[in-house]
Amino acid sequence: MNIASVRRPIIPPTPPRAPENLSFFGRLAVIRQNMIATWGQRAYEEGIVEGRFFLHKSFILNQPDAIRHVLLSDYENYTRTPAGIRMLRPVLGDGLLLAEGHSWTFQRRTLSPAFTPRATANLVPHMTAVLDETIAKLDARTSEPVDLRDVMQRMTLEIAGRTMFSFGMDRHGPTLRNFVMEYGERLGRAYFLDMLLPVSWPTPMDRARARFRTRWTKFVAMLIAERRAAGKKEGAPPRDLFDLMDEARDPVTGKGFSDEQLVDEVATMILAGHETTATALFWALYLLALDPETQEEVASETSGEHLDSIADIERQKFTRAVIDETMRLYPPAFLIARAARDRDNVAGAKVGRGDIIMIAPWLLHRHEKLWDQPDAFIPKRFMSKEPPDRFAYLPFGAGPRVCIGAPFAQAESVLALARLIGAFRIELVDADPVIPYGVVTTQPDHSPMFRVTRR
Template identity: 30%
Template sequence: MTLPPKPDSRPDKVSLWRYAKLFRQDILSAQPARLYRAWMAEFKTPFFRSYLMNQPDLIKTVLKTRPNDFPKSDRIGEGLRPLLGNSVFLTNGETWKRQRRIIDPAFEGGRLRDTFPAMWDAAEAAAERLGTREGQVVEIEAETSHAAADVIFRTLFSIPIDHHLARDVFDEFKTYQRSQPILNIAAFIPLPRWLPRIFRRDTRSSAAKIRQLITTLTEDRMAKIKDGTAPSDLATKIMTTVDPVDGDTFTTQEMVDQVAIFFLAGHETSASALAWTLYLMATHPEWQDRLAQEAQQIDTCDFSVMSKLRLSRDVFREALRLYPPVPMMVREAACPEEFRARNIKVGSQLVISPWHLHRHERLWDNPDGFDPDRWHTENGQKCSREAYLPFSAGARVCPGAGFAMVEGPLILSRLLRDFRVEAVDTRVPVPVAHLTVRSKDGIWLRVVRR
């Protein structure tokens, strides 16, 4: 059985300068191998202490039991603010609570059923595009990025990726991805809030262009809401939701911030997850054949088909375990604490790493292996409750988690219904973390029509 690839780990001890350099290049290979076994590890810098935690009850305390005592750290967000502004991904406290009160209703209950036709159309379009590459070796991350962006624009603004504004956002975002490291210098050196942050010129330029394009879309939608011609999609739902506490809706600027994170989170993470899932199918053809057989049930746009795609859901969950799109989450201690006999000072960084937690040797059976059947074992079910965080957990769980668990299995099944993907022996992907977990040199697969 082929083991899915993972990056090499660094030696246990390196200088702070070397660690910072490795971290900016790729946060996965910058970590020592002992983190796949440790319950907790401490990292010291001249400016602050950082603690990586894998022990399930500690993670539960931070994310679920006492989230107000461990707000989101500003350090990771520093590098993303030119694009995301004051979005729900970066805020804390009352601002964050207000944003979630307005956003969450758009993703509740029957809204998934309402958005399903748009997902279906995006899946059909993805299959049609892949059909033009039949017999070729394809960089599959580019294809899944295209498909995921199409889903976002269809469900959010009722426009396909071929719409000129959607295409311009998508194209500019590719430039932003190449220019934006996951960390800004403020992640390592605490800077006063009044001191201007330093960003690469092309990063600032791309972020500004993306935000201007999103502003155009947002203003157009606000005008249509005002004159009663707006379609009933996610953007309309969010922009017309009144905060039950202050009685206000989002301003244009606030909505631009939220659309930016919807595109980043909904497009970038889904693209990553789908690409790795297709690679795992290429390297595990017996599972690919089973999914292709199951996928024959996809013939009409009917939300009930999702209840029939059980194997696809298990496979997608396993891909999210092995390659969680968001590899690390950082919280900050707002009060003194003691974890595992360590005194945690105010301002300390608490790192929860789905990448290490999902492959933890003391928690999971066969942690590095690909085994979608694990979700039906006692160990798998226990770990799914305690050690599985592809969408975070607790109050800050991703509001689009249910959305992603429809989108991923649907597009995966739709593609495998018509196509077989085959691995290229000379191009084994190496996972690296930039904005999400991607492959260092792309994921190359041969596409063959069934």
């Protein structure tokens, strides 16, 4: 994709690429600290990179046709890896993100009505109310440095709480954030035995994760009980995601979710919804602080808009392009890893049973054969008449298992960025570069301080 640019675009900082001769154990040590720093230059240039992962072969796929095969044409042959299951199951249980086979089909069919564009439109008032409050709080902090990463986490958590339960997260937010931080800092990292042993063989970290899961599911069940106690008027339309999920029925079997299943679905939606959106918004604000001219274009598009409906959000074409470009450079899910159930042939590569397939949006979105100026921040590439190949840009995955909450996340991100930049001019206080690192999502290595000034 060729991009014409009048001025030289910014190139945000990234971790150094790994040397090609990095040893197995050296690579393993880097994986625990920053997965995206384990890939060398070949991974940004070649269509398929073959290697080894313990007793099996591994393949990094950067060819859209090969990715289409794995995620769409033959997706049932590829399951989550043992390490991936270990990292996610303690917080997501057997919810939609980890379910397989008939269980996944049931959950997907049952949940789909809750995430249609119409359902999302009904939740926009919850989003705008939280944004109004966030802007009012920032108004009071224009004379001091502000940690916008923390502000985005609190804001998206509040949106998640209100859209899910119709109540604020003032009381429960700190506990929820502590759960997220506790898990991400230690339990969400891959250790040697996590990658070596099958899921049926518990590792020492698995025991710690099991204890975490007991406390976590008890907390989510408490939130559900509090929401149920608030009740719902007989015959009244659904007022939040919980109503939609609690009342959802599989159109084929007529069955709904059990209480245990509902805990896992709610946990999945709250965590996937607030953490990934907060991260994307942080990176968008960071990029706009580095690129004041692009920031002014967003402010200009937003000027005079009320931004309180889906129609208003859809008119923000350039702001949407900024979000799209942000998620290209900093994909929330930086790696999609799959294990082959049976032998296969992927774009000429012979895949054996148990071999590992890696589709890394971090690599794919910066691949030198797929993108013009791949490391540069150029939002207008997403306003081109030639959109990127569907399987070259995967911020929400692709195929049958594409993220069910993508329309909700896109609406929330565009609305939030438009409202925030429409209200404030954002500048960086810190001069230190912010380096992305991959643990569970693509996180910054530190939280820089910003200055916000009323427009």
